[in-house]
Amino acid sequence: MSRGPASPPKGRSALVLGGLFTLAGIGIVVAMTLAPEGLEVPYWVGVAAASAFSFAGLSVIAQALGFDRIGRWLALGVIAGLATPGLWILLDPAEKHCTASVGAMGGGSSSGTGDFVCRAVFGFGGALTLSVGVVALLALLRRSRRQKTGTAPRHR
Numbered sequence: 001m002s003r004g005p006a007s008p009p010k011g012r013s014a015l016v017l018g019g020l021f022t023l024a025g026i027g028i029v030v031a032m033t034l035a036p037e038g039l040e041v042p043y044w045v046g047v048a049a050a051s052a053f054s055f056a057g058l059s060v061i062a063q064a065l066g067f068d069r070i071g072r073w074l075a076l077g078v079i080a081g082l083a084t085p086g087l088w089i090l091l092d093p094a095e096k097h098c099t100a101s102v103g104a105m106g107g108g109s110s111s112g113t114g115d116f117v118c119r120a121v122f123g124f125g126g127a128l129t130l131s132v133g134v135v136a137l138l139a140l141l142r143r144s145r146r147q148k149t150g151t152a153p154r155h156r
Contacts, residue, residue, distance in 0.1 A: 014064035018057040025054030045088045052081030072140055079133035086126020090119050098122070 028050035032039060039046050055077030063071035089096055098118035113121075
């Protein structure tokens with residue numbers, strides 16, 4: 001018997017899960033700060049990517065505490081953090097090289113790809129993620145405007 005889509009965690013479990021994600025993001029930034037020589041991207045790109053974890057955790061915590069509106073706005077930080085690496089690969093003038101792996105049933109192969117393929121794949125992902133963020137931002141702005149004016153949403 002199907003129970004439908006999974007519901008988000010509630011109460012204490014949401015606070016614990018949100019706290020773990022928030023701390024994971026902070027821990028990644030601390031690790032990057034203490035050992036920046038291991039980074040293969042600019043520091044700011046790493047911080048933006050790591051911030052996705054913290055924004056996700058803070059969003060879950062806010063919603064668990066009943067601050068749904070704040071939780072939704074914090075989710076935009078998740079989207080921005082996820083879009084940043086792909087957009088950086090797309091737009092940074094330095095030549096990029098990626099490794100592509102294909103595997104199935106325990107076997108597989110891996111090879112280097114050139115600048116164009118690297119930028120195309122990661123750039124497409126970053127641009128797609130950014131477009132999701134723009135749609136989410138517009139929806140949040142529309143929702144905020146309706147709540148301020150007290151108008152009900154139109155159903156079509």
